[in-house]
Amino acid sequence: MAEVLKSILAKVSEGDEGAFKTLFDMYRPNIYTTALRVADNEWMAEDIVQDTFVKVWLNKHLLTTIDNFEAWLYILARNITLNIVKKRDNYKAYAQEEAKAALIRIYPEADYLLQDKEFRNMLEEAIERLPPKQRETYQLIKEQHLKRHEAAALLKVSPETVKWNLDQAMKSIRAYCLAKMKDVPFVLLLHFLLKYF
Incomplete structure (x- = not known):
């Protein structure tokens, strides 16, 4: 599994969208479930997943240098979860603006x-x-x-x-x-x- 993950991360770091989709499919369920448990809100959990993977893509050039990708990913998701939960009252507008800003850096x-x-x-x-x-x-x-x-x-x-x-x-x-x-x-x-x- 470690070698497979390493290979996927190497491809993602080179901009391979197919590999990124594979990575997303591998980790989305756990991140969503954990976010839903903490936020107790389906909309927030989806936003947390989105923000997490947009940030992974934005930092794809670092992926081959990270020693423990899973730990890094879950810390990233945890930090995003805490930020969104803190902004619970107006989280939808906040999360959409954050995601849009991240994507505009790409496109x-x-x-x-x-x-x-x-x-x-x-x-x-x-x-x-x-x-x-x-x-x-x-x-x-x-x-x-x-x-x-x-x-x-x-x-x-x-x-x-x-x-x-x-x-x-x-x-x-x-x-x-x-x-x-x-x-x-x-x-x-x-x-x-x-x-x-």
Whole structure:
């Protein structure tokens, strides 16, 4: 495992986005679970994952010099978690600004804004294609930020039905967007998926 990780890190340090995606897939579940346990908020946990991996990408040139990558990664994620939790009252605006600033260091602002606009349009297309119940559930949870039980009360269904409809909506939206964004750099795609999902 250590040799495999070393090889992946070497590729990431050279800008290999496929290797970066592999690294993301390897460590995302643990970082998300830990962040969710500390922050007790799904939105915050997603932002913590996003910020962590954007910072990994920004520091990719250092990856081959780090003795214990896992320890470094978890300390990075812990520090980001503590910063976001401290700013709990206005964390969403703060986290999005932080992520945007980091990405603009990678991509010129004009490119970022153009990609963001394209992604929003694509997301709206994907939402419009959803069946009515899934679309309404998605909008209540993801756009109006209601809790599951609040959405269930408004829709007059059980929280389990809300969960199922949201899961189905997310799968459909993600599949639609990923199919349309095959050529977008992974770090940018990651940012948009976590920002809007």
